[in-house]
Amino acid sequence: MVDGPVIWEVVGGAEKGGILVREGRELTSAELAERLSVGALVEQLSLEGPQGAAERLHYRRLTGFGPISGWVSLKVKDKPLLTVKSKANEAKEGLSASGTSETSKGIDVGNGSDLLAKVSAALKVNADLDAANAAFGALAQAFDGEKKSLDSKLLLARGLLYWRWSRLDRALKDLTEANRQKVEGAPQALLAMRLCLSQFPDAQILAIELGDTEAVNHIDRWAVAAQKMSNLFFPSLVNFEPRELEVLPGVLQRDVLIPTFEDAKLGVRLLLFRDSNGQIMTDRPLVLCFHGEDESVESFCRPEVFETWRAAGVSIAVASFRGYGFSTGTTSHGLLRVDGDAVCNELPRAFAGLGLPWPWPGQLALYGNSLGSRVACYLAGIRGELFDGGVVLETAWCGSYAPGARPLPEPPRHMALAAMGSNSMGDSRFGSQELNIAAGGLGRRARTLLANSGLVGTSAATAAAQCAHFCYPRGNEDLIRGFSGRLLILHGEVDHVVPSEHARRLCDSAEAATRRLVLAKGKRQDSLRGSKEYQEALTTFFHTVPIAALKT
Numbered sequence: 001m002v003d004g005p006v007i008w009e010v011v012g013g014a015e016k017g018g019i020l021v022r023e024g025r026e027l028t029s030a031e032l033a034e035r036l037s038v039g040a041l042v043e044q045l046s047l048e049g050p051q052g053a054a055e056r057l058h059y060r061r062l063t064g065f066g067p068i069s070g071w072v073s074l075k076v077k078d079k080p081l082l083t084v085k086s087k088a089n090e091a092k093e094g095l096s097a098s099g100t101s102e103t104s105k106g107i108d109v110g111n112g113s114d115l116l117a118k119v120s121a122a123l124k125v126n127a128d129l130d131a132a133n134a135a136f137g138a139l140a141q142a143f144d145g146e147k148k149s150l151d152s153k154l155l156l157a158r159g160l161l162y163w164r165w166s167r168l169d170r171a172l173k174d175l176t177e178a179n180r181q182k183v184e185g186a187p188q189a190l191l192a193m194r195l196c197l198s199q200f201p202d203a204q205i206l207a208i209e210l211g212d213t214e215a216v217n218h219i220d221r222w223a224v225a226a227q228k229m230s231n232l233f234f235p236s237l238v239n240f241e242p243r244e245l246e247v248l249p250g251v252l253q254r255d256v257l258i259p260t261f262e263d264a265k266l267g268v269r270l271l272l273f274r275d276s277n278g279q280i281m282t283d284r285p286l287v288l289c290f291h292g293e294d295e296s297v298e299s300f301c302r303p304e305v306f307e308t309w310r311a312a313g314v315s316i317a318v319a320s321f322r323g324y325g326f327s328t329g330t331t332s333h334g335l336l337r338v339d340g341d342a343v344c345n346e347l348p349r350a351f352a353g354l355g356l357p358w359p360w361p362g363q364l365a366l367y368g369n370s371l372g373s374r375v376a377c378y379l380a381g382i383r384g385e386l387f388d389g390g391v392v393l394e395t396a397w398c399g400s401y402a403p404g405a406r407p408l409p410e411p412p413r414h415m416a417l418a419a420m421g422s423n424s425m426g427d428s429r430f431g432s433q434e435l436n437i438a439a440g441g442l443g444r445r446a447r448t449l450l451a452n453s454g455l456v457g458t459s460a461a462t463a464a465a466q467c468a469h470f471c472y473p474r475g476n477e478d479l480i481r482g483f484s485g486r487l488l489i490l491h492g493e494v495d496h497v498v499p500s501e502h503a504r505r506l507c508d509s510a511e512a513a514t515r516r517l518v519l520a521k522g523k524r525q526d527s528l529r530g531s532k533e534y535q536e537a538l539t540t541f542f543h544t545v546p547i548a549a550l551k552t
Helices: 088-090 114-123 129-142 143-149 153-164 170-182 187-197 200-210 213-227 297-301 303-311 332-352 369-387 415-419 433-453 458-464 476-480 501-509 531-541
Strands: 006-010 039-048 056-061 068-073 082-087 244-249 251-259 263-275 285-288 315-319 364-369 390-393 486-494 512-519
Touching: 006 200, 006 390, 114 129, 114 153, 129 153, 129 187, 129 531, 153 187, 170 187, 170 369, 187 200, 187 213, 187 433, 200 213, 200 244, 213 332, 213 512, 251 332, 263 297, 263 332, 263 364, 285 332, 285 369, 297 303, 297 315, 303 315, 315 332, 332 369, 364 369, 369 476, 433 458, 476 501, 486 501, 486 531, 501 512, 512 531
Parallel strands: 285 315, 285 364, 364 390, 390 486, 486 512
Antiparallel strands: 006 039, 006 082, 039 056, 056 068, 244 251, 251 263, 263 315
16 A cells, blocks of 8 residues: 545634645735635645744545635634544554455454444444344334443444445434544444445545555456446537526526536526416425436437426426536446435535525425436435435336346337447447446445444454445445336337336335336337326326316
């Protein structure tokens, strides 16, 4: 392993929306337009300052929002603005070659504790719902009332239990908090989970902090394999419109740009219904849409497409992938999920800037079509409570990296499908053998991290095998399994591009959801939206009174 950078965390400036950034070291240099957000992690490039003055940090942003690089002060008067998150050479101390703590004891599941015995039983591959309920019930009592000061290692136990039972949102929250509290074994467990959720930017930072070059190498291999999946994308560009427009009768268009952890910005187009007085109808549901690989934000402005949403009585916010619409950057399969996170993180601020309410009064729903389903299933799995209006999947892709998972149903191999990417990778319309190999490597590394942390099993020799049934990279089937809200799955019965078996498998996986599967008879991907079954299902799902038909 080699020495890594010093990582700083922004801790000041909350009252002003972040800390001030300047172009140069001197305090007289030009201020940058954006502030560096609280909680952002930055890499130290240099640390300088005139004698007797506060030190100035030249940084490169790793997470959060704000300028990608610049100069900031470490403190104002006696108030710190940034604190050292980690130094790679310090993080290496006490680490084994596997990147885990040699002294970490984690949770002793064999200490005779009735509580931990219940947790251990519920983590096993053959555990049933009774075992899970007993463990969750015991943990709820342990954290109740004055007992919240109980050993913080129980956060790890509960986080793993949530992970085992596909409550990924709660698992991530517990493991993140345990890591913040510096619980032994928490960094390894959190890194393992971030690897499995494809949260690679944050995973890479944590791996650097731990000195875990093997994890970094696995992330790099995934990135290389994912970048070769350009056959999945069919981008088209449209112009950003800074003004508000009435693109259709009674429909207001507003375009916004969402910053990412890199320089790329994601385009989101709002198509909002207005009443006869020109006021936004905030009492109607708003649907956050992630479109298909051959669509863009402009696709939803076409009357024949938007008519579907009008008839359902909902407004929409259409988010584009990198390199699509007015989004900047280059298309990236490896960043689809974290870009979805960026959109969700930034929407409250973007809406406030437009004078729109947040949370949305009429409920927020989620929609994903084809490639966009990979974003939608991810967000449903880890942010499900945000979408109180439910989730709609159209022509969605299934898929799982769980041990023994079935391969994806493939379409017939012929020239038309080859043009859409079916044969260009040589093995799959939806992925590649290289990507599957990279995913396997990520899963093995994640299991090693859990095994060496002492959080599962009775010995490191058997722990990796004992967590294999839940510690693996998540595909759409794995992600949707933990969503407990309302779910509508729409698919053409005779789709020749994405076989209808994808929809059936997703529906079977969504065990916790109130779910409905609609297979439109005789319809394919290109004729699904025009079907009676599609429109009736969508309108019923949103339980709204349809808005008057568009007059063009």
